[in-house]
Amino acid sequence: QKEVEQDPGPLSVPEGAIVSLNCTYSNSAFQYFMWYRQYSRKGPELLMYTYSSGNKEDGRFTAQVDKSSKYISLFIRDSQPSDSATYLCATQGGSEKLVFGKGTKLTVNP
Amino acid sequence: KAGVTQTPRYLIKTRGQQVTLSCSPISGHRSVSWYQQTPGQGLQFLFEYFSETQRNKGNFPGRFSGRQFSNSRSEMNVSTLELGDSALYLCASSSGTGDQPQHFGDGTRLSIL
Numbered sequence: 001q002k003e004v005e006q007d008p009g010p011l012s013v014p015e016g017a018i019v020s021l022n023c024t025y026s027n028s029a030f031q032y033f034m035w036y037r038q039y040s041r042k043g044p045e046l047l048m049y050t051y052s053s054g055n056k057e058d059g060r061f062t063a064q065v066d067k068s069s070k071y072i073s074l075f076i077r078d079s080q081p082s083d084s085a086t087y088l089c090a091t092q093g094g095s096e097k098l099v100f101g102k103g104t105k106l107t108v109n110p
Numbered sequence: 111k112a113g114v115t116q117t118p119r120y121l122i123k124t125r126g127q128q129v130t131l132s133c134s135p136i137s138g139h140r141s142v143s144w145y146q147q148t149p150g151q152g153l154q155f156l157f158e159y160f161s162e163t164q165r166n167k168g169n170f171p172g173r174f175s176g177r178q179f180s181n182s183r184s185e186m187n188v189s190t191l192e193l194g195d196s197a198l199y200l201c202a203s204s205s206g207t208g209d210q211p212q213h214f215g216d217g218t219r220l221s222i223l
Contacts, residue, residue, distance in 0.1 A: 034211060043114075043200055043214035044153075051209075088153065094208050096143050097166050100153040 003027055006089055006101025015110050019076040023089035023101045026070065030091035030099070033065050035074045038086045038103070047087075048074065079108045112137065114203050114215035122221045128189040131218045133201030135182050139213075141165075141206030142184040144176060147198040147217070156199075159184050160206045188220075196222045 006023045013019055021035075032051055036044035048063035050056045056063045064073040072089055089101040115134040123129050135142050143166075144156040155168040159178035176186045182203075188195055198219050202212035 032209065032211075036214070041216075043116075043216040046211050046213060049211040090153075092208070095166050096141050096158040096160070096204060096206060096208060096212065097155045097168070098143070098145075098153075098202075098212060099155070102152040 003099045004089060004091055004101045007104055008102050010105040010107065012107045012109060013079055015079060015081060015108055017079050017108070019074075019079050019083070019106060019108075021074040021076075021087050021089070021104050021106070023072045024070055025072070025091050025099075027091070027093065027099075028067075028070070029093040031094060032092040033063070033072050034090040034092070034098070035061075035063055035072075036088040036090060037083075038088060040085075044088055079106075081108050081110050083108050114201055114213055116199075116201050116215035116218050118218060119216065120219045120221075122223060123191050124223050125191055125193060127191050128187065129191060129220060131186045131188075131199055131201075131220075133184045133186070133203075133215060135184070135201075135203030136213055139203035139205060140182055141204045141212075142178055142182065143202045143204075143212060144184070144186050145200045145202065146170070147200055148196075153200070156186070191222050193222050196220060 035048040060077045062075040086103040090098045143158040158166040178184045198217045200217040202214045204212040
């Protein structure tokens with residue numbers, strides 16, 4: 001079983017849709033949870049960083065963590081064509097080693 | 111504040127050669143981590159350096175090595191290149207305290223012919 005599982009998609013939605021991206025993880029030692037966005041030919045860009053279970057909101061983005069079920073989600077409201085990218089979930093367990101999901105490729109169609 | 115800078119952006123090498131990649135972290139960051147990204151395996155952790163010492167290491171062969179200088183800049187070296195080493199190599203920096211996020215550079219695209 002991989003440490004972090006993420007549906008690779010691809011996911012295609014119309015502009016304005018609500019997007020839900022999800023990951024599961026297996027190691028209870030993971031304490032920190034991140035979502036990165038990666039555009040083509042660029043490095044991953046940090047979107048959300050959270051520690052505790054619950055929701056964290058930043059503009060159109062909401063990160064949700066459920067440690068009891070080892071489930072992390074990212075919701076994008078009012079999606080825009082500029083949100084088209086690959087979204088990577090990642091976890092961290094007290095060291096600097098990040099464990100990533102494989103990424104979900106999202107396309108938002110105008 | 112300048113971000114993480116990686117050089118060069120692109121490299122083409124042949125099998126058996128060696129290569130050195132460079133990373134300049136965000137000012138004030140003392141931890142530099144390296145990752146390999148491929149379509150098949152995704153992002154995989156190579157190693158992390160903090161205060162010029164390797165603190166964590168992933169499951170890669172000894173051909174992959176690195177170092178960190180006193181100004182926190184880091185280099186990664188791959189010797190005896192193999193076709194399978196073709197990948198995007200990403201560097202990330204952070205405070206190194208284990209509770210702060212890592213910020214990535216745009217990577218070095220390495221192609222092995």
